[in-house]
Amino acid sequence: MKKITARPYSLRDIPFHYCPGCMHGIAHRLVAEVIDELGIHGRTIGISSVGCSVFAKHYFNVDMIQAAHGRAPSIATGVKRVLPDRVLFTYQGDGDLAAIGIGDFIHTAYRGEKITTIFINNTVYGMTGGQMAPTTLIGQVTKTTPFGRSVEINGNPIRVCELIASVEGVAYVERVSLHNPKEIIKAKKAIRKAFEMQLNGIGFSLVEALSACPTNLGLSPLEAVKWMEEKMIPFYPLGVYKSPAGGGLSA
């Protein structure tokens, strides 16, 4: 009998602290599977961010550094410049990358640092209790927008992939979703491609993975998946935003 088991070698055998229905676990597994498949386990260094993914440093079975809030790309830059043969990835949430860390992130992209960023977008600040994030959708109710996010008061949500797709130093940008098996398989291919861009020395690569936060949305995990399909994916269209062969959206 052939066994299909999920746990890759690059992921430690300890239970995740994430809430039921949170898709961080899927994203962790995909990154670890790609590290295993590319055979870069011994020379990969991960930078975990602040937020729910702060404990990613416990889960990945590779060298990990825990960065200050939003500073993961800068730390990755430093490590990559000192040890250019290592494979660097940062694992950041939307509160970390799109709010406090957007300056570090954009400058890292403009410098064209050869690192890979895995960006998990769940539209809220998960760990601190569901406050509005820069990526919160218009009309979405959070702890700090009890009547829904409005453009007049809170401004427009940041679409990170579109924002950096025009930057020269960026090699690869793709937005994927983690809400069903088909999209998860696509997401794994995207993460693999992003790591390959770094291994080939082409430039900065970003994979934005849409995820649900059922706890802070106040929905059950299944309702949250439906919410993602109906509200989130129309606002954050999936696809490749930049690749070396040519840009443009491909669904």
Next chain:
Amino acid sequence: MAKVTFWEERCKGCQLCTTACPKKIITMASNINEMGYHVASVTEQKKCTGCGLCVIICPDMVIEVERGREN
């Protein structure tokens, strides 16, 4: 011939696997585990085709699928 097993202690009862199963044979059991979640289970084991989609979607790596001929 396929067999699916759940690591019940790790299951958080999120039910994502129930949406992924093309045969719709994954249901939530009435018993709860140590963490207090209703765990996922399969009632009609014979209907499982071993596609492994539940393995792909499970965030907590609870599911193990065996497929192929029995030795």
